[in-house]
Amino acid sequence: MPALKTDIQFAIEQLGISAHQSIRVGDDAAAIPRDDGYDLLACEGMDAAFVSEMPWFAGWSAVMVNLSDIAAMGGTPTALVNAIWSSQDDVAGQVLNGMRDACQAFGVPMVGGHTNLHADSTQLSVSVLGHARHLLTSFDARPGQKLVMAVDLSGAWRGGYPFFDAATSTEPMRLRTNLSLLPEIARDGLATAAKDISQAGIIGTASMLAETSRVGMQIDFAHIPRPDNVDMERWMKVFPSFGFLLSTDEENEAELVHRFRSNDIAASCIGVIDRSRQVVVLGREDDDPVWDFQQQVMTGC
Numbered sequence: 001m002p003a004l005k006t007d008i009q010f011a012i013e014q015l016g017i018s019a020h021q022s023i024r025v026g027d028d029a030a031a032i033p034r035d036d037g038y039d040l041l042a043c044e045g046m047d048a049a050f051v052s053e054m055p056w057f058a059g060w061s062a063v064m065v066n067l068s069d070i071a072a073m074g075g076t077p078t079a080l081v082n083a084i085w086s087s088q089d090d091v092a093g094q095v096l097n098g099m100r101d102a103c104q105a106f107g108v109p110m111v112g113g114h115t116n117l118h119a120d121s122t123q124l125s126v127s128v129l130g131h132a133r134h135l136l137t138s139f140d141a142r143p144g145q146k147l148v149m150a151v152d153l154s155g156a157w158r159g160g161y162p163f164f165d166a167a168t169s170t171e172p173m174r175l176r177t178n179l180s181l182l183p184e185i186a187r188d189g190l191a192t193a194a195k196d197i198s199q200a201g202i203i204g205t206a207s208m209l210a211e212t213s214r215v216g217m218q219i220d221f222a223h224i225p226r227p228d229n230v231d232m233e234r235w236m237k238v239f240p241s242f243g244f245l246l247s248t249d250e251e252n253e254a255e256l257v258h259r260f261r262s263n264d265i266a267a268s269c270i271g272v273i274d275r276s277r278q279v280v281v282l283g284r285e286d287d288d289p290v291w292d293f294q295q296q297v298m299t300g301c
Contacts (some may be wrong), residue, residue, distance in 0.1 A: 028070075040131060056101075073132055151267075154170070202243075216274045
C-alpha cells in the first residue's frame, strides 16, 4: 500500500513544488496562515471502482476522509464542496445521498460544487475548508518522541475493501466528539505532529510522516491496537474511519493516550521516533527497514 503514495512524486515534480514555499506541501491539508491561526484546505478523489460498486458509502466516505484530514491538522471543518460526474442518475443520486447523510451526521454543510450527469462514468471528488488555531502537522515529529496510534475499534469491515467502518452506524454526537479531540489535543500541546491513517495503511502512513519530518521510526507490532478477531496482516492495510498517528513528548504520552481511551477509542504508544531516516517494524521475521529514506523517496514531500 505505501507504493500507492509514490505517485505523488510525479505531481510534485511536474508542479515544481519545493520545500522553500511559504505554504508547505505534504500535509493532510494545506495550512494557510491567518491572523487568528490557519485556514485549512484539502481535497480527496475517490476510486472509480469503489464509487461504482458502493455509491452511497463512497459519498459518505468522501466527506468523512476530508473531515479526518482537517482533524489531523488540529482543525475544525467549516464547509465542503464536491464535483460529481456520472452517466446514471440513480448512481449519482446514491452518491449524493451518501454525502448528504454524512454532512448531517458530522454537522458540516455541503455548500456547492460541480455536477455533470452526461459523463462516461461516475467520478467523485470532494474538497473541504477548515480552520485551526493551534496546528498539528506532518513536519514536526522529533527524534526522542513517542509514536501513538489512536483508532476506533467499534466498527466492522466494509465489503472487499480495506475500509473499517466505525462511522455509518455511530451516533452523530459521538462522531463529532471524536473529531473534536484533535483540536483539543493541539490546543493543550499534547502532540506536535499528526496524520490520519489513510489508504497507505498503518506502516505506509507512518512512513509518510517520517518522510515529511525527516526522521526515522521503530514500530512494535505487539503494541498496535486492533480488534480481537482481525489478523495482523489484514489490519496493517486498514483504512479506518477514525484512525490517527501522533508524535508526542514522553511526558505527554500518558495524557494523550488517556484523552482517546476516555472516549472509548483504543490508543497505545506503538513506537519511538529517531534520527535514522529509516522505518523499522520490530517483531517481524524480516528486520530490514520497510522504508529507508536515505536510499529512496516516497512522496517527495
